[in-house]
Amino acid sequence: MSYQADRIRSLGTSIFAEMTHLANQHQAINLGQGFPDFATPDFLKAAAINAIQQDINQYAPSNGRPRLRQAVAAKMAHHYGVQADPDREILITHGATEAIFATILGLVNPGDEVIIGEPFYDSYLPAVQMAGGIPRFYQLHSPDWQIDFDHLSRLFNTNTKLILINTPHNPTGKLFTLEELSQIAALCVRHNVLALVDEVYEHIIFDGHAHIPLSQLPEMRPRTIHISSLGKTFSATGWKVGWVVAPPEVIQAAFRTHQFMTFCGAAPLQEAAAIALETADGYYQELGQMYQRKRELLMDGLTAAGLRPLRPQGSYFIMVDISDLGFTDDVAFCRYLTSEIGVAAIPPSAFYHNPQDGAGLARFAFCKRDEVLVAAAERLVQLKKGIVQTISII
Ligand SMILES: Cc1ncc(COP(=O)(O)O)c(C=O)c1O
Incomplete structure (x- = not known):
């Protein structure tokens, strides 16, 4: 046994x-x-040391320090034109991995179908399985990681709850194009499906390309869940400070899971993360x-x-x-x-x-x-x- x-x-x-x-x-x-x-970067380390010395050492609010939620809101508005209410539409998590897990557990009922692009970041599948969801897969086909949209559209049905998108993509380095995101958005709208976009590499983009925020596509703001974190952008993967930006109902669902998994992330690192986002433009x-x-x-x-x-x-x-x-x-x-x-x-x-x-x-x-x-x-x-x-x- x-x-x-x-x-x-x-x-x-x-x-x-x-x-x-x-x-x-x-x-x-x-x-x-x-x-x-x-x-x-030194400015990030100094901000964390400073936060500890200022005695920001007790529990953060479960949904994240207000300064960081405001900094995430300001960043989303400045970079992508996405307006988000820091109190109702942003949740701070223990890295993007917890954000993904809390969101999936908060949204997926046993038997719900979740569409996953593959190759995938390895936490997606266990999260869906532990929620009792049924994974359905679409592939990014090498060498240029094209999507077969005929196949993808056949995966959508009345049981589909969520599609997971990762752009810029690990492990292929693919950046989803406007055309691809528009086709995915059209499927989400037609079938009333939510889209979770893991964008932890949002600032590691080459050759003059740009990251396109899915929520800015027509009718996608109420259906899009943006997830990102500090680790890749600020070369601080051990800090595990992440966030979810989504409509209030989704944030509430993710929050309910998050409060009983970790309750909150590390308070001084959240303070330093806020300073990083506030000052990082160049x-x-x-x-x-x-x-x-x-x-x-x-x-x-x-x-x-x-x-x-x-x-x-x-x-x-x-x-x-x-x-x-x-x-x-x-x-x-x-x-x-x-x-x-x-x-x-x-x-x-x-x-x-x-x-x-x-x-x-x-x-x-x-x-x-x-x-x-x-x-x-x-x-x-x-x-x-x-x-x-x-x-x-x-
Ligand atoms: C696509 C993707 N999402 C999420 C993560 C994890 O992010 P975090 O360290 O903030 O949990 C990684 C880390 O490798 C990743 O590659």
């Missing part, structure tokens, strides 16, 4: 833990995990430029190694097409890369409900110091020789 609840039994250990363990074992350069290896542009340079560094390294990287438009990930390299699947490739070449990447099969669909891909993160990306590129060159050997062994 197992003490474990049925609802978690099918959830394995995440692939991140396994690849990090392997990377440490082989002293590999870890381009697997998606967190920056460089310093959090910062966002610099962030995009920095990551565009890093993208080029890793793109060049992967190309020089004889690989086929798929150029991302946003986020800090590059997907590589490994389907013609002779490996049985992405896990075999990533294990080989980590142990023999000394560079760790993530096998994306973990981001598909049918792992075989990700078997021809590998994900590399470029949120690393330039010298780390250069060192990784130097190691990756060995791959050309190594792959030939592997194929001849197989």
Whole structure:
């Protein structure tokens, strides 16, 4: 007999833990995990230290410190023209992951259908399953991550509650276009379905492209749930400060879950987050430029190694097409890369409900110091020789 609840039994250990363990074992350069290896900006650290010294150290209000809710409202208005009431339409959470979880648990009844794009950020599926929802999948098809809208439209029906969208997208780096978002919006309106947009990479966008707020499309404001967080934008993934911007009924639903999961996030970090959002205007542009340079560094390294990287438009990930390299699947490739070449990447099969669909891909993160990306590129060159050997062994 197992003490474990049925609802978690099918959830394995995440692939991140396994690849990090392997990377440490082989002293590999870890381009697997998606967190920056460089310093959090000084102004953000100073704001947090200051908040602690000012004794902002007790529970925050459960829906978040008012200053942060106001700062999120001001940011949404300034960047996207989205007007949100800080008291009724914004909830501060413990990172975007809790925001996603609380929102899904607050909205989805057993038997409700939730449409998920794949590859997906790995918390989406467990959240839907734990709510008793039924996942339905649409795919972003490589190499340019197109959506088959005939297929997507057939997934919508009277049981559909929610569609999950992630733009800029992890792991593909896709930025949803206005045309794509308009087609999704039309389906949501026709079937009266809510859209949850995970936009944690909203400020990591390249080549002059822009993030398009779904709620600004006709009739979408009452149906859109914007979720984002501080971690990626401010290189502070360990802070776990996130938010939901949505109509009052949705915020109330997410709040009811959130108050009993965490009650509130860390008060001094919420205060620092507010200061960051209030003062960050020029910062966002610099962030995009920095990551565009890093993208080029890793793109060049992967190309020089004889690989086929798929150029991302946003986020800090590059997907590589490994389907013609002779490996049985992405896990075999990533294990080989980590142990023999000394560079760790993530096998994306973990981001598909049918792992075989990700078997021809590998994900590399470029949120690393330039010298780390250069060192990784130097190691990756060995791959050309190594792959030939592997194929001849197989
Ligand atoms: C698409 C996506 N959403 C959400 C998150 C998690 O955000 P947070 O750290 O704020 O919980 C990540 C982190 O990797 C992500 O890639």
